Amino acid sequence: MNTTTEQTVRVAKEFHWEMGHRLPFHTGGCQNIHGHSYRLWVEVEGVANQHGMVVDYFDLKQMIEPIIARIDHSFLCDEGDSLMMNFLGQTPLKHVVVPFNTTAENVAGWLMEAIAAQLRQLPNLTGLTVRLHETERTYAERHQQL
DSSP, X not given: OOTTSSOEEEEEEEEEEEEEEOOTTOSSGGGSOEEEXXXXXXXXXXXXXXXXXXXXHHHHHHHHHHHHHHHTTEEEEETTOHHHHHHHTTSOOOEEEESSOOOHHHHHHHHHHXXXXXXXXXXXXXXXXXXXXXXXXXXEEEEEEO
């Protein structure tokens, strides 16, 4: 069997971090400050090289870990959340301000864009899927062509 044919292959790697947020528009418990143990499944699709490899897992880790390090043990804050913006502006606490509600769906899209920007330098990749687990039983998934 020739493993280097022009066949599309998918490979994936998982990442973990801790992060807080809140959803000020929410009418349930999520309007309160809370956090999650996030898990991100990054799946790339592409044509394997002459060695049968789509992407080296080490290279994937090197590209994605700086993105995760920026938000690990931080508070992700919607720039429209004036209560939290005022509070965070008076503290040295680690936080990242974003222009969207910090729902799992939006965070997955934001991470997908950041990861896609890194992966576009690899010409053999054709697709990216990110699956963001906010809890053990819930996730949001996004996909795009590269």
